[in-house]
Amino acid sequence: MSLVQYSDSDSDPEPQSNPSPPSSKKTHPNPTTPSLPPLPESFHDLYATATRVSVQDDPNLHDGRVRIIPHIEGNWPTHVYLQWYPCVEGQGLLYNTLVQCGIDISDRSENQVHSLLISDLGVKLPLHISLSRSVVVRTEQRFELTDALENAIKESGVLSFYIQPDRLYWSSNYEKTRWFLVLGVQKPKNDELNRLLKVTNDVLARFGQPPLYAAPLAQGQQSSSSPRGPDGSLVEDFSECFHISLAWSLSEPSAKDRERIDAINLGALREKRVGFDVVRVKIGNTRTYIPLNTRW
Template identity: 60%
Template sequence: MSLVQYSDSESESESRELPPCKKSRHDPKPGSSLPPLPAAFHDLYASSTRVSVQDDPSLHGGRKRAIPHVEGNWPTHLYLEWYPAKEDLSLLTELILHAETSLDQNAPSVHSLLHSDLGAQLPLHISLSRPVVLRTEQRAPFTELLQKAIHVSHISPFEILPDTLDWASNYDETRWFLVLRVQKPAHDGLNGLLNLSNTALARFDQPPLYAASSHKHSQNRALSRGDKGSTLLEDYSNCFHISLAWSLSRPTAKDRERVAAIDLRALRERRITFDSVKAKIGNNVVSIPLEKEF
C-alpha cells in the first residue's frame, strides 16, 4: 500500500509514500457559507510559501525531506484530488478525533491533513504515483505523453465509496498515517489510471507505484501502440486510499484494531467523484480531464 501527498518541498508535503502494497491534536475548523472555489483556482495555488530549502525537520513537525532540492530536478506527483464538502469535512474531523482518542495514552499527537496551520482547507487525494523526479527537459514530453494516454484510454469520470480506516507507515517508518481505504469503483477506473501512470513514468525511467518494475518493457510497448493495457492490468484495489492524518508514533496492534472497529456507516454513504487526473510538476499543476460518456 502506498500513500503520497506530494509537493515541490517536503516542508509543504502532508504525506509520504508508503511501502509496496501488501495483501491483506487538531481543532475542528468551522465551515464556510461561501460557495466552493472553482477547481482551477486550487491548481494555481497548490503550494504554500517555502520556508527553507534546507532539511530542517523542526520547521515541519518532525518530518524529513525525502527528495532534496537539486537544480534542474522537478519533483512530480500524479493523483486524484478531492475537496470534501462541508458535511464530509465534519465527518472526517470526527473520525480523526475518534482515531486519536483510540491511541495509547503516551502516543504522540495526531496531525490532521484536513486544514493547514492557518486553518485553510487542504485537498485530499488518491495517489497514482510515488514522489518521482523529472528533469527540466522531460516535463513537456511527459505531460504530453500522459495527456494522450488518458485521452485514448476512454476512462470516464467515476465514483468511489469509502470502505475502512487503517494505519500505515512510509518506507522508512518515520511516520504513520491514518488512511481511508476505498471500495473498487465500477469499470475499474483506479486500476486503469494507475496502469497509465506507471506506464508513462516507466518511459522516463521512473519507478511504478504498487506494480512491479519488471512490467516496464511490456507497458512501454502498450503505451507506444496506444493500447488501453487491459491485459496488463493487475488488481491493486486493496492499496488505494485517502490519507487523513499523520503521526510520528508507530500504532500498536490494539491501536490498529480500535481504528478498524470505528463505525463508518455515515461516511460510507458518501460518494466521491473524480473527473480528472492531476499532474503536479514542481509548483505547476496540470489537470487532465477524463473523457465523459455521451
C-alpha cells in the first residue's frame, strides 16, 4: 500500500526573514471556515480490504466464504458501485439497527451473521450500492472499459443526488452461497439510480457482460413519461432492487429470522439522507473515480 502523495505546493512555507513578534491578544478561528480540506476519494479505500495472506482460495481465511470468481491470470474481477462512508451519527444508527436484529458484530464464528460495518481489525468499512454484478474482464479490456464508463456516465447528465433508507430484508447472491441483510432505499427524486444502472448495463453489455438485474420488477408499467437514457430508450424501473448490504451469513435465514427483520422500525435511519457524487469502478485492486456533476 502506497502513501498519499502531495504536490510541492502543499509543503510548509519558508520562514520569513523578519518575523513579527507574537501578539498577547488571543485570536479565535472563524467557525464558518473549515480547519481541514476534505479527504480525497482514495482515503477511505486504504483499509477497506484485509491484507491477502494466501494466493490460494482458502475458505478458512475468509470466514468460510468461497470465492465465486477464481484467480485466473489475465482475468480481472470488476465492480461498478456507489460508496457510502457513514458519519459518526450514521454509523451509530446502523449499529443500533444490527443490535435490534440480534446481530453481535464482535462474534466472528463461522455460523454467525457477520457485520459489514467494521473489518476484522475493528476499522470502519465503507458501504455501497451496486451498479453492476461482480464480473470479469480481460487484461486488454481494462482501460477501454474504464474509458467507456467515464464517457457514458458523463453523457448521461446524471447529477449528484441523495437517497434515503427504506426497509430491511434478507437477500441472497446469484449463486445462493451467501445471504445478506440489506437496507433497501427509497427511489431518488430524479431516478438517478435507475439511470446510472442503465448506463452501466449498456456499457458492460458491449463487453459481453451480463446486466445486474435481468428483468424489471415493474414490467409493463412503463409509460411515455418514464425516464429515458441518452439514446432515447426507456429506463426500466429496478427501484426495489437497489440496496446497501449491512451483514452476511453462510446460512439461509429462517422464516422466524425474516419475520423479526420485517418487524423492525428503522426510525431515524429512515430519515437519513445519503449523498452520492462519485461512481466508482474497481478492476482488480485499481479504483477509478468518476465524478458526477454536482448539485451541492
